[in-house]
């Protein structure tokens with residue numbers, strides 16, 4: 237693998253799960269890692285694990301306008317990992333606009349805003365730079381009870397793949413890679429109110445470190461898209477062959493029912 241000594245990597249959602257594992261891997265490759273999320277103490281624990289040269293920037297990307305000020309605070313960024321995201325697993329009618337707006341702000345708007353700042357900042361520079369955006373297998377079909385979340389990941393996937401193609405066409409030293417993880421062992425499911433999954437969903441769950449390793453490898457190879465796991469690749473291939481109503485029905489069966497009582501709305505920023 238390429239050594240990243242001298243490169244500065246900004247990783248969103250670095251306080252836990254996939255983002256934390258990506259940050260540790262980038263640090264192990266020699267990058268100076270800038271960790272961001274809302275929970276300072278969790279970021280400090282990840283920074284300790286990274287060792288070496290790290291910085292922490294506490295920011296709530298679920299609030300409008302924060303992404304640009306975060307990017308300015310980060311200074312030069314050679315690697316941008318847009319990983320922060322959340323979902324709620326319940327019927328659209330049972331949720332509320334405040335939560336929808338926060339989800340779209342974090343999963344979509346902040347991701348585009350940071351990508352915009354990153355691409356603009358690289359204009360005229362010749363050194364290699366990498367953008368890694370985290371989508372999901374949920375980007376491959378409609379997912380009832382995950383309606384807004386799955387749609388946000390469709391956006392991330394299409395946006396990143398289009399950007400990848402533009403950058404390749406322009407022979408840019410910047411690359412854009414999309415990772416589409418399936419179920420991954422993180423706190424995501426508990427927070428979303430999900431987890432009553434079918435055997436196939438449980439069987440295809442992967443460790444966060446494995447997903448992070450594939451993501452970093454694909455990013456350094458300047459790949460367009462990567463999906464971890466044989467079962468995830470098989471089911472997304474079958475999904476493409478099925479009528480869309482059938483793919484949506486299958487997603488409902490695979491994902492099971494929302495858990496009740498519903499979890500706390502969000503983590504505190506402690």
Ligand SMILES: NC(=O)c1ccc[n+]([C@@H]2O[C@H](COP(=O)([O-])OP(=O)(O)OC[C@H]3O[C@@H](n4cnc5c(N)ncnc54)[C@H](OP(=O)(O)O)[C@@H]3O)[C@@H](O)[C@H]2O)c1
Nearest residue numbers: 249251253254273274275297298320321372419420422424
């Ligand atoms: N786990 C899965 O099965 C799975 C599957 C496909 C895709 N993904 C995607 O993978 C990404 C990482 O999720 P994960 O599974 O690693 O779950 P996670 O452990 O819950 O991580 C989510 C990260 O996002 C951060 N975050 C949440 N709200 C934020 C906000 N308003 N502002 C800034 N940061 C915020 C969280 O930090 P704070 O709470 O400290 O802010 C945390 O670091 C997400 O985009 C998710 O959609 C996950």
